[in-house]
Amino acid sequence: xxxxxxxxxxxxxxxxxxxxxxxxxxxxxxxxxxxxxxxxxxxxxxxxxxxxxxxxxxxxxxxxxxxxxxxxxxxxxxxxxxxxxxxxxxxxxxxxxxxxxxxxxxxxxxxxxxxxxxxxxxxxxxxxxxxxxxxxxxxxxxxxxxxxxxxxxxxxxxxxxxxxxxxxxxxxxxxxxxxxx
Numbered sequence: 001x002x003x004x005x006x007x008x009x010x011x012x013x014x015x016x017x018x019x020x021x022x023x024x025x026x027x028x029x030x031x032x033x034x035x036x037x038x039x040x041x042x043x044x045x046x047x048x049x050x051x052x053x054x055x056x057x058x059x060x061x062x063x064x065x066x067x068x069x070x071x072x073x074x075x076x077x078x079x080x081x082x083x084x085x086x087x088x089x090x091x092x093x094x095x096x097x098x099x100x101x102x103x104x105x106x107x108x109x110x111x112x113x114x115x116x117x118x119x120x121x122x123x124x125x126x127x128x129x130x131x132x133x134x135x136x137x138x139x140x141x142x143x144x145x146x147x148x149x150x151x152x153x154x155x156x157x158x159x160x161x162x163x164x165x166x167x168x169x170x171x172x173x174x175x176x177x178x179x180x181x
Contacts, residue, residue, distance in 0.1 A: 046104060052140075054112035057092065059104050067102035074103040083107075138169045 005013075047059040065077045075094055082105060083091065089107035097104045 046100065050111065050113065054110055055108040056111035057106060057108045058086075058089065059106050060086075061097075061100050062094075062103040062105055065103065067096065069103075071096075071103075078103075078105050134169065134172060138166070 045058040045060055047057075049057050051057060060082070062074060062078060062082060064081065065074060071094065074096075078091065078094060083089070086107055089109045091105070092108045093106040095104055095106075096102070
């Protein structure tokens with residue numbers, strides 16, 4: 001039998017949702033104020049980047065533990081207290097920083113963005129440009145395939161997607177080589 005939530009429980013949940021919404025609005029107002037005052041934006045992370053492997057990488061300060069604890073204690077804190085709040089990011093590295101007086105965690109998630117660029121036809125060499133583009137794309141997919149095959153928690157569906165992409169790129173390269181420009 002499914003019990004319905006009491007009115008009190010529903011009101012408490014609504015209050016929590018409203019509190020979270022208020023915090024988000026306050027953060028948004030702060031962003032606009034900083035922009036109007038021409039101040040630097042408040043960074044959410046110590047460092048944020050995107051690499052050629054298609055990973056979005058962030059570095060965060062581990063609050064809640066002293067800076068002079070051992071790495072095992074820092075990793076335990078990271079695993080049980082921090083990582084659950086940063087899902088789908090996964091652990092990459094953890095190091096001690098004197099600048100930030102504590103431990104810094106590097107987290108990453110897969111965020112593949114197509115950054116390929118195909119230049120316009122320049123002097124009739126479009127076949128060579130396309131050939132190089134497809135070859136570079138093929139090599140990049142081979143790297144992804146190698147990366148995915150070395151990750152333990154990757155699913156069979158993810159590997160199948162990469163293998164499917166490699167197959168499609170092979171077909172595109174074959175068609176491109178058959179086409180006359």
